[in-house]
Amino acid sequence: MKWRQEICSFTCYRSVLLLLLLLLLSFTSFCSRFCFAGDTITSANFIKDPATIISNGGVFSLGFFSPLNSTRRYVGIWFQKISSQAVVWVANRDNPVKDTAGIFTISNDGNLVVMDSNNNILWSSNVSSSVIGTDNTSAQILDSGNLVLKDSTSGVIIWESFKHPCDKFLTSMKIKTNTRTKEVIGYTSWNTPSDPSTGKFLFQLDVHNIPEAVILNGRDTFWRSGPWSGQSFIGIPEMNSVYLSGYNLAIEDQTYTLSLASKYVAREFSYLFLNSQGNVQQMDWDAEKQHWSASWSAQKTECDLYGACGAFGICNAKTSPVCSCLRGFEPKHEEEWNQGNWSNGCVRKTPLKCENRSSTEEDGFSKLEMVKVPFLAEWSNSSASVDDCRRDCLENCRCSSYAFENEICMHWRNALIDIQKFERGGADLYLRMAFADLDSNNVRDKKRITIAVVVPATLVTFIFAIAFCWKWKTKKQKKKIMMTSGEREKNLKQTRESDNMIEDDIKLEELPLYDFEKLAIATNEFDMSNKLGQGGFGPVYKGRLLNGQEIAVKRLSRASKQGYEEFINEVRVISKLQHRNLVRLLGCCIEGEEKMLIYEYMPNLSLDAFIFGSRVKKFLDWSKRFNIIDGIARGLLYLHRDSRLKIIHRDLKVSNILLDKDLNPKISDFGMARIFYSNEVQANTLRVVGTYGYMSPEYAMQGQFSEKSDVFSFGVLLLEIISGKRNTEFYGHQHAISLLGFVWKLWMEDNLIPLIEPTIYEPRYQLEILRCIQVGLLCVQEFVNDRPNVSTIISMINSEIVDLPSPNQPGFVGRPYESSTESSQPNLDKYSTNNVTVTTIAAR
Structure with a gap:
């Protein structure tokens, strides 16, 4: 019995030892795959996907990763201490691993290599064996982010990622x-x-x-x-x-x-x-x-692109147009230049002396202050001072300009390309010019001209001033006699002043003026049966001119101060714009207290009637809705990038999208639009305008607006088109306080199908619809820099960009809109249904 017990004990001990050995081997295998310590790679201590190593100070990580929306695997370096991964270097960037079995190790010849599961080398540090001399090498990730391959014996660095x-x-x-x-x-x-x-x-x-x-x-x-x-x-x-x-x-x-x-x-x-x-x-x-x-x-700005204005052109982002010819030069092709095609640049008006031997006058220089000097500058080593620099250029017929900056003399030959005007910084450029084009050429003649022009002009101005004062005084006395109402006198005076200002603007824009009588006839005396809608500006009527043309007449409400400001702005902005996805302004009418805008008539009215109308939403299937989404985006791209003026709409919403007879979308209502000069990226305002539910967080809260403000509004509009639900109809909803919150909740649950309007859902369109929902979420992200620009949006929705990034949380999710009432209970009747435009919000 005793010997049997001893055998049993020995067997148990052996089983326990065997089990411990297996566990140790498993742990060793696990660590070699996932968690070996240190910052160094050797042929025996390699990285196998998904293992990583970390630099000694914990600054950088080295290992396998996949970019957003990609399953391919790469070896890269990224910041270890930062939650948002920023990959700073990639080894096998042109040859990814197609599965998760990749290895990063030292090969037999001492090189760093990335291999797939079949031991195929996908990338190598590719150092010659004569340089390595031995396979005794190791690689280390440093706290600087540099990956170095070195001789393990001497410590000499053989290869480093900083050089690649x-x-x-x-x-x-x-x-x-x-x-x-x-x-x-x-x-x-x-x-x-x-x-x-x-x-x-x-x-x-x-x-x-x-x-x-x-x-x-x-x-x-x-x-x-x-x-x-x-x-x-x-x-x-x-x-x-x-x-x-x-x-x-x-x-x-x-x-x-x-x-x-x-x-x-x-x-x-x-x-x-x-x-x-x-x-x-x-x-x-x-x-x-x-x-x-x-x-x-x-x-x-567009001025930062190389050669934006061609040869001998100068680009100034503060002017419109941004390109102009240098003094003494003129457009090479006048017609193309006037159409905004500046690529052919400018040519000299007058040849230089060395080019025109018959000239007896010496060339001179015109000074351009604070500019980005042209490309291909050359040293002038013999110039010790600005005078020497000038003389050396003047003696060389091929020298077209010079600059002297920080004791360095620079010369340029022949054509000058890529000159840009700055508000500060830059350098002074001295442009070589023919004598006839210099400012100092006819000083005496200029003095005589000045005397001949200024003195008579001063006398005429003085006479007109006296006549104006006398006439104004006479009118004032006459009004006092004829008018019985002081308030009416004040209103009429304001109206006349407004009319003068508007008429000046209209003449400037060369916008056709319509007679009030003709518009009254066209709309049957503005009969209610012809009324198309009502906004903050005033009512809109359908009309038909005597020639049969159908028009839409937007009539300024006399009591609307907001409408008056919109009228001025809309005339200034939209009269300059022409695009198939923007509503066309045909003209305006200014007579007495009447102010009207005349547009092309859109027979299908606004988009909201189709999206939110229970009877007609079925007429917009997915293909039509996608065409509308794409058209709106292309209209926005024109406003932001392609038009002569950069326009921020600031009130993009479904009710401001009109549909023509073919259901093509046209962006309308530019009363709140803002013109950006080409160097402006963002602006601030104390007067926040727009519509609740469509405003971006930075605009509603801080008054900051930019292209990305319109992108946010577009994102809301896109999600409304897909869902058939208003952003604001979720107040008091059991799942979210807004459409954005509801979509985000479904996104986090990976369950977006319930969002899609049932009348448009078809399995064959599912991937395209889900892609558009993801684009919508990317547009409404809380932070400005996270949102894509419009050109990227168009590429995304048209699948030109295949892999879309994952969106971050939208703005306003989880934060209800503030109400002016003191009640804490939601009242569904008091909230806007996107029909009212807000003109002032107190920023918090």
Whole structure:
């Protein structure tokens, strides 16, 4: 019995030991796959998807990742301490792993490699074996974000990721161009936000003449910084500000190196980013709001695009049009220039002396202050002063201009391209001109002209002033005798002043004027049977002119102060616009107290009647609704980017979308629109206008509006079109306080089908409808920078961008609109149904 017990005990002990051994092996296998510690990779200690390693100070992570809306796997580096992943470097960007079995390791020849499950090498550091000399190498991720491959014995760095950057420039990185070895270290954009493969844009140093930073689109220059002045890039006025200070350009042994001074490298969570649209932005981490924000952008206006105004043209974002010819020059093709096609630039009016031997007068220079100087500047080493710089240019017939900045003389030959006017910064450019075109040419003649013009003009003005005062005094006395009502006198005076101002505007816009009598006949004396609707401006009537043309007449309510301001604004704005998705303003009428706007007639009236009308919503199937969504977006794109003026609508809603006979959408009601000059990105107002439910958070709360304000309104409108529900009809709803809240709830539950209007739902359209819902959620995100612009929206809804990012929480979700009543109980009758336009909101 005893020996049997001993055997049993031995067997139990052996089983326990075997079990412990199996557990240890499993744990070891688990750690090798998921959680091995340290910051170093060797041939024995590799990364297998989804494992990661972290730099010694915990700043950066290295491992496998998938971009948003993609299942492909890449080896990348990203910030470890930040919740919002920002991938700063990708190894196998052009050759992803197609499953989750990838390995990142050291190969037999000592190189870093990315391999798939079949041991196929998808990427390699590709260092020559003669350089490595041994397979005894290791790779380490540093706190700077640099991945280095080094000889394990000597510690010598053989390869590093900083010399093979992708789309982001970290504070410890350097951009280099070596003219002797032709080595170029620049960074290239991703193809799309969901595809890290090599994009078409490249940021690098151009060192053919005076060095400057450039963005290339393929082989073509897309943007340039202006030449290096010794302290900053002349074409970036913000270089002296906090977030762009500290950059240094060193030139040594034919190598040009752009880097950040060591005292600024401590900024951990900051980088320059070349996005897939070719724009460079400085991104900084906002710890309070927990998201990345762009503190600087290279391209803010159309003037920042290379050669926007052609040769010898100058671009000024503050003027309209933005392009003009330099003094002494004229458009090469006048007709094209006047149509806004400035690509062919300008030509000299008068040849220079060296080009015209018959001229006896010397050339001179005209000064352009605070400009981004042209491309391809050349050094002039012999010039020790600004006078020497000027003389050297004048003696060279090919020299078309010069600049002298920080003791550096710059010359330009032949055509001058990419000149931009700044409000501050830049440099002074001296443009070579023929004597006949110089300002100082006819000083005496100008004095005689001044005397001959100013003196008579002063006398005439004085006489007119006396006559005006006498006439005004006579009218005033006459009114006192004839008028019995002081209030009526005041109203008439205001009306006349208003009429004068409006008539001046109308003449300026060359908008046709209609007679009141003709409009009264056309609308049957504004009969109620012809009334189409009523807004804050006043009633709208259908009319038919004597020639048979149908029109819509918007008549200003005499009691509407809001309508008067809208009238002025609408005349100024919409008369300049022409697009198939914008309602066309035919003219206006101004007679006495009557002020009217005449539009093309839309037989199907406004979109809200179809979307929210229970009887007619069935007439709008999904294909028609998609066409309407696409048309509205293209109308917005015209307002924001393609029109001669940049327009922010500020009151985009379903009732302001009209439908023609073919159900094509047309954006209307520009009474609250705001014209943006081309350099403006955002504006503030104390008078918040718009409609509850469509206003973006930053506009409703802070009075800040921009293109992204209209994008937010478009997102609400898109979701209303798909759901057939008003944004504001959810007050008191058991699931949400708004349509946005309801959609967000369904999104988080991954259950969007109940949102879709039953009359439009068909399985074959499901993916397209769900894509549009996701685009709508992207448009109504709370933070401005998270929302896409309109051109991106159009690409998204038309599936040109395949992989869509996941939306963040919409604005106003979980926060009910404030009411003026003291009652805490919701009263459904008191809320707007999107028919009333709000003109003033007290910001909180």
